[in-house]
Each structure stands twice: as C-alpha cells, then as structure tokens.
Amino acid sequence: MKFAHEGKIGYLQPTWAKHCGVRAGFTGRNGGVSRAPFNSLNLGYNTDDLAVNVEGNRSTLTRAFGLRPHQLLTVNQIHGSDVLLVNEPNPDLSYFLSVACDAVVTDQPKIMVGILTADCYPVLLVDPQRKVAGVVHVGWRGAAYGLIEKTVQVMHAEYGCQAQQLLAAVGPGIGAHAYEVDRPVREAFRHGAGRWDEISVEVALGKWHLDLRRCCELQLNAAGLLAHNIEIARECTCCHRETLFSHRRDKGQTGRQLGFVLID
Numbered sequence: 001m002k003f004a005h006e007g008k009i010g011y012l013q014p015t016w017a018k019h020c021g022v023r024a025g026f027t028g029r030n031g032g033v034s035r036a037p038f039n040s041l042n043l044g045y046n047t048d049d050l051a052v053n054v055e056g057n058r059s060t061l062t063r064a065f066g067l068r069p070h071q072l073l074t075v076n077q078i079h080g081s082d083v084l085l086v087n088e089p090n091p092d093l094s095y096f097l098s099v100a101c102d103a104v105v106t107d108q109p110k111i112m113v114g115i116l117t118a119d120c121y122p123v124l125l126v127d128p129q130r131k132v133a134g135v136v137h138v139g140w141r142g143a144a145y146g147l148i149e150k151t152v153q154v155m156h157a158e159y160g161c162q163a164q165q166l167l168a169a170v171g172p173g174i175g176a177h178a179y180e181v182d183r184p185v186r187e188a189f190r191h192g193a194g195r196w197d198e199i200s201v202e203v204a205l206g207k208w209h210l211d212l213r214r215c216c217e218l219q220l221n222a223a224g225l226l227a228h229n230i231e232i233a234r235e236c237t238c239c240h241r242e243t244l245f246s247h248r249r250d251k252g253q254t255g256r257q258l259g260f261v262l263i264d
Contacts, residue, residue: 001013001014001015001025001169001231001233002015004025006023006064006065007060007063007064007065008031008060008064009027009031009041009060009061009064009065010027010028010030010031011025011026011027011028012025012026012028012171012172012233012235013025014124014167014169014231015231016126016128016167016169016229016231017169019128020126020128020167021128021131021263021264022126022128022131022133022261022262022263022264023065023260023261023262023264024124024126024133024169024260024261024262025169025259025260026122026169026171026172026233026257026258026259026260027041027043027061027257027258027259027260028041028243028244028257029041029042029242029243029244029245029255029257030243031060032053032056032057032060033053033056033057033060034049034050034053034054034057034255035053037250037253037254037255038053038253038254038255039255040057041057041060041061041255041257042054042057042245042255042256043057043058043061043074043114043116043255043256043257043258044116044118044255044256045097046076046077046116046256047254047255047256048253049255055069058072061112061258062112065112065262067110067111067112067262070091070092070093070094071093071110071111071112072093072111072112072114073086073093073096073104073106073111073112073113073114074096074097074114074115074116074258075096075097075099075100075101075102075104076097076098076099076100076101077101077102077115077116077137078100078101078102079102079137079139079141079142080100080101080102080141080142080145081102081141081142081145081147081150082100082101082102082103083101083102083103083104083105083134083147083150083151083154084096084099084101084103084104084105085104085105085106085154085158086104086105086106086108086111086113087106087107087108087158088108089108090108093111102115102136102137102142102147103115103134103135103136103137103142103147103150103151103154104134104135105132105133105134105151105154105155105158105159106132106133106134106263107130107131107132107133107159107263108263109131109263109264110262110263110264111262111263112260112261112262113133113135113260113261113262114135114258114259114260114261115135115136115137115258115259115260116137116256116257116258117137117171117172117173117237117245117256117257117258117259118237118245118246118247118254118255118256118257119139119173119174119179119237119238119246119247119248119249120137120138120139120142120173120174120212121137121138121139121170121171121172121173121212121213121216122135122136122137122138122170122171122173122258122259123135123136123138123148123168123169123170123171123216123220123259124136124168124169124170124171124259124260124261125151125152125155125166125167125168126166126167126168126261127155127159127161127162127165127166127167128165128167129165130159130160130161131263132155132159132161132263133261133263134151134152134154134155134261135259135260135261136148136151138173138212138215138216139212140181140185140188140189140210140212141188143189143193143212143215143216143219144185144188144189144191144192144193145192145193146192146193146219148216148219148220148223149193149219149222149223152166152223152224152225153223162224163223163224163225164224164225164226166225166229167229168220168225168229168230168231169230169231169232169233169259170213170216170217170220170230170231170232170233171233171259172233172235172236172237172240172244172257173212173213173236173237174212174236174237174238174246174248175211175213175236175238175239176201176209176210176211176212176213176214177209177236178236178238178239178248178249179209179210179211179212179238179248180203180207180208180209180210181200181207181208181209181210182206182207182208183206185208185210186200186208193215193219195215195218198214198218199211199212199214199215199218213232213234216232217230217232237249244257245257
C-alpha cells in the first residue's frame with residue numbers, strides 16, 4: 001500500500017485501487033475538525049464527540065472524493081455476523097446508520113461504503129470485473145464468526161463473484177503484541193472459525209496475544225482468494241498515536257477511522 005491524498009484527506013491506498021475502476025483505502029485521524037481526544041478526523045457517530053464535528057468530518061471526506069455527505073454509507077456495527085446487501089439505488093443512505101450489521105456488499109456506483117474502526121480490522125473486497133465491493137468489520141467476534149468468508153460467499157451467491165478474481169486489502173488494526181485476550185475469546189474461536197493455535201500465543205495463565213491481522217489473512221486464503229491479490233497494512237493502531245485512533249490505547253475515548261470502497 002502507499003499513502004495517497006484526495007483534497008485534504010490523506011489515506012492508505014491499496015496498489016490495486018487505481019487499476020480496477022474503484023477508489024479504496026483507509027483514512028487516518030488527521031484532517032478534520034474534532035477536538036481532543038477525538039482529534040481530528042473522527043468519522044464515527046458512536047463516540048462522545050459532538051455530532052456536528054462528525055458531520056463536518058464526513059462532509060470533508062466525501063467532498064474530497066467528489067461526493068455529497070448522503071453518498072457515504074456506514075452501518076451500526078455491533079460485532080455480529082450479519083451481512084447487508086445493497087443492490088438497488090437508495091436516495092437516503094443515512095437510513096443505514098441504524099441497520100445493525102458488520103459487513104456490507106454492494107454493486108451500486110457513486111456511493112462510498114465504509115467500515116469504522118479503532119483497533120478492529122477493516123477488510124475491503126473488490127471484484128473488478130463485476131464491479132462489486134464488500135467491506136468487513138473484523139474484531140475478535142467477527143473473526144470467530146468467520147465473517148470474511150461469509151461476505152465472500154454473499155458476493156458469490158448474489159453476483160457470481162469468484163474468489164480467485166477478488167482483490168482484498170486489510171487495513172491498520174491492533175497488533176498482536178498489544179492485544180491480550182482471555183478464555184472466552186479462545187472458546188469462541190474453538191467453537192467458531194477455529195485455527196486458534198495459528199493466531200495466538202499464550203503469555204500467561206488464561207491469557208493470550210491474539211493476532212487478528214494474521215487471522216484476516218488466513219480467512220481470506222480459506223475463502224479462496226489468491227495470495228498475490230491480498231494487501232495487508234502493517235501499521236498497528238495502538239502504536240501510531242499521531243496518525244491512528246485506538247480504542248484500547250485511549251481507554252475508549254477516541255475517534256474512528258474509515259476503511260472504504262467507492263465504485264466509480
């Protein structure tokens with residue numbers, strides 16, 4: 001990935017984005033109007049930031065990409081396993097702010113579909129031939145549910161997307177060294193998506209460091225994506241205080257960055 005700009009907005013851009021008729025990437029925390037501790041480009045309403053600041057930040061983001069604020073689609077992320085399908089035009093995308101789900105699949109052009117994160121991993125999926133996009137919010141619950149694979153299955157069932165043709169990007173998230181979890185998380189994986197021993201290291205009795213980045217990579221592989229079509233950001237949200245929001249580092253008082261896809 002490389003760092004790119006649209007207007008005042010800087011973001012990490014997958015190298016495949018410029019060659020497949022979409023714009024995609026991962027915003028950071030700078031370039032907005034929010035004040036500390038949400039400074040400055042907080043794009044999430046589910047924070048203690050002033051709504052007027054979030055609205056201003058969303059307007060700045062969409063304007064940078066030649067859109068209006070109502071062309072940004074985000075949902076009510078609840079760490080669940082549901083995938084939202086948006087397969088027809090909708091004049092008021094603000095409706096989806098109240099829809100509870102953690103992944104979105106669409107073939108609709110001229111809308112920015114996004115996932116908000118502040119330690120969890122945003123995963124972008126694009127079928128460049130069929131012009132279909134998917135965005136996935138992967139925390140430990142989404143990973144245990146196998147939400148990435150479920151989203152790929154929805155793309156195949158609804159649009160005929162073939163996993164071998166999909167392009168993927170995994171954005172910044174919390175590194176394993178900073179992400180300690182306990183027995184309920186281990187049990188969720190053992191009863192769900194599995195592969196616990198490949199993504200965890202025991203650091204104390206009943207405590208593990210969980211590597212969600214590696215988990216995303218393994219689940220993309222398991223879903224049938226080709227290794228050379230997957231790009232993975234290495235930035236840890238917890239370590240990069242100046243550029244990225246982190247829920248765990250800042251004890252919940254922080255903003256949200258966006259992983260997004262825009263089909264032109």
